[in-house]
Amino acid sequence: MDFMDKAKNFVTDTVANIKKPEASITDVDLKDVGRDGISYLAVLSVFNPYGVSIPVGEIKYTLKSANRVIGSGTIPDPGSLKGNEKTVLEVEIKVAHSVLMSLMKDIGADWDIDYCLEIGIVVDLPVVGNFTIPLSHNGEMKLPNLKQMLW
Secondary structure, eight states: OOHHHHHHHHHHHHHHTSOOOEEEEEEEEEEEEOSSEEEEEEEEEEEOOSSSOEEEEEEEEEEEETTEEEEEEEEEEEEEEOTTSEEEEEEEEEEEHHHHHTTGGGOOTTSEEEEEEEEEEEEEETTTEEEEEEEEEEEEEEOOOHHHHHO
């Protein structure tokens, strides 16, 4: 093994062992019912293992139900992660009424749908550069009833 191969291996091993922020989706709940559709709020908890703040470049999200995308988007520049702390980030997901109506066959008697929420938090790590923290959460989402939609 020549010098260049040893250098490449060293860099690869070093980058692989760098501390990285850890995140989880702690809650997904109905936020609002409006004329344009329904808003859900996903709450993320992110721990930054570094002593300094790390900027979050963007948050990308995709909400799926019945193997179809019902909501997606990007939140540019949502702030930064505090050093050696957990930071709570909120992701608002909007779903059009027309999309929910197309899912009627998946809606059960209890007025909920199964979903999969995929989120990518892009952070700017020292030395490494942009790094995406992938998150995924499956669950059941309550739809608003007629009373909630009218009030």
